[in-house]
Amino acid sequence: MTDSFWIRADHLWSDREGRFTPGLLRIEGGRITARAEAPDTPPAGARVIDMGRRYVLPGLINTHVHLEFSASAKPLDEFYAENDEERLMRAMGNAHRMLLSGVTTIRDCGSSWSMLALARRPDLAPVPLPTILCSGPPMTVPAGHLHFMHGIVESDAEILAHIDRIEADGGRSVKVMASGGAMTPGSDPVQTVFSQDKLDLIASEARRRKLPSVSHVLSTESIKRSAQAHMDSLEHCAFYERDADGMMVRRYDPDIAAVVRDSGSAMMANLSTATRTLDAVRSRGSATVQEAHALRQFDVMVENFGRFVTLGVPMVCGNDAGVRDTPFEDTWMEISWLQRGGLSAVQSIRAATSQAAKTLLIDQEVGQLEASLSADLIALETNPLDDSEAFREVVFVMKAGKVIADRI
Ligand SMILES: [Zn+2]
Incomplete structure (x- = not known):
């Protein structure tokens, strides 16, 4: 060449x-x-x-993946069974596969400290890799979502020290788990775990360092606080609450959606995550109570996404690749679902290219x-x-x- x-x-x-x-x-x-x-x-x-x-x-930009996860039915099993070196090899392979599928820029939205080697020394990889913006371990609370990646912060000083270390180790993104997460045993997605002050501090410190901020928001209150902090992007926006039977349900709140609209934050909806599993249930024609609930909640998620689209909230493409049943080659499926959820074809292309670049603060590059x-x-x-x-x-x-x- x-x-x-x-x-x-x-x-x-x-x-x-x-x-x-x-x-x-x-x-x-x-x-x-x-x-x-x-x-x-x-x-x-x-x-x-x-x-x-x-x-x-x-080249496509996927703003939310977890490179060291396996995308199996139980990715935490592999995570706990493998050591840092093994996970790093897995992560390199996953990133390479994404590149072959047309994704030339990735944001890793949460991984162990050791994965930051991919950000510092991509030249050492034995295979070509996309550009990888690493978040490193997401900031979380004790026993909080993905705490096993070792990003626990409690005080303001710990938050500042964490962001300092992320940047010093080559990270190019600041991630916080503002609510609990479904994947982490003992963590509750309906709970909001960081105060407004802490989220404000995280977003403003990221801004000062010109790093994109990104907040995991499953609970309704976490969406509101993270939007009020003007995080660059809000992940999932699930509006999770618990109904009388203790089931997790998505209850769209128009007032909080309006806060998101006015915040300038972009949204990453990962509509396609684990959709193959749901497709299998649909084609089987029968479902357990849990499966039927998941199918209904999926429809609510897509409907809520359409409401955010109508409000004009900027959308970015991300699919949480690496988590349960979400392979690294499937960014195309997220683009397809963005359209089924209400984006035009042009908007969905921008969500995976120019808008994603803008939200990741790399639009002068890609x-x-x-x-x-x-x-x-x-x-x-x-x-x-x-x-x-x-x-x-x-x-x-x-x-x-x-x-x-x-x-x-
Ligand atoms: Zn994620």
Whole structure:
């Protein structure tokens, strides 16, 4: 691969226009240095990669994954059975698989301290990796969600020291578990575990360091507090409460949704997480009480997502890859569900490219096919404006000007 070449395509994604236009990209030193519209042609003798009629877009950005998890039916079993070195190898493989699926930038939204090696020394990996923004261990309370990653903080001083260490160790994201989580035994998703003051401190400290802040919010009160803290993104927004039978239910609160709308925070809804499991129940035609409840709550989640879309809350693509039954190759499925939930095709593409880059504070680096940005791009056989599952078949992946996969 020479250092300087051109890419030509009948369909180059224009984020600004929200459509494809015929054109050319000049790539030099791993970056896009010019974009020209047809009928311009590359200079005589220039090396050209011709994408023909394929659809060329920026590499996808998945804003919420857990690289060291296994995506099995019980990912905590593997987590506890493996040591740091084994989990690091697993994480590298998972990241590589994501890159092959067209995801050129990942945010890891919570992992052990040792995984920050991926942020510091990606050059040591034996396989090509996407850009990985690591959050390191999420800040949590004693016995709180993902406490076994060792991110427990109680005082203001501990919060500041934690963020300090994340940044010093190469992290590029500040994650907090503002509520409990379903995955952690003993942690209760309906409980809000950080005060407004603590969340304000976390968000403002992240802002001061120009790191994106991200808050895990399953309980209704945690959504409100994290939005009031102006976190850059709010994860899940489940509105979980418990009904009279003790079952966890999603109760949308329009007043709190309005707080989210006014906060400027983006939302990551992970609609597609573990959907294959639910699909299997649906196709079986019979369900246990628990399964029937899960199916109903899934429908409520999608409905609530549509309400946030109507309010105009910015959406970013993330799927919690690595957690139960959520493989690393399935970012395409989240894009498809974002559309089924109410985003237009154009909005869903932006959620996985330009909007995600903006929310992660890396829009000067990636997210569009424009001059000065990294040459991270993918090609599809079918038009994603017509086919919500078009990202399932990514036939070409380029990362910083290097061809990673070419199945054309
Ligand atoms: Zn997560």
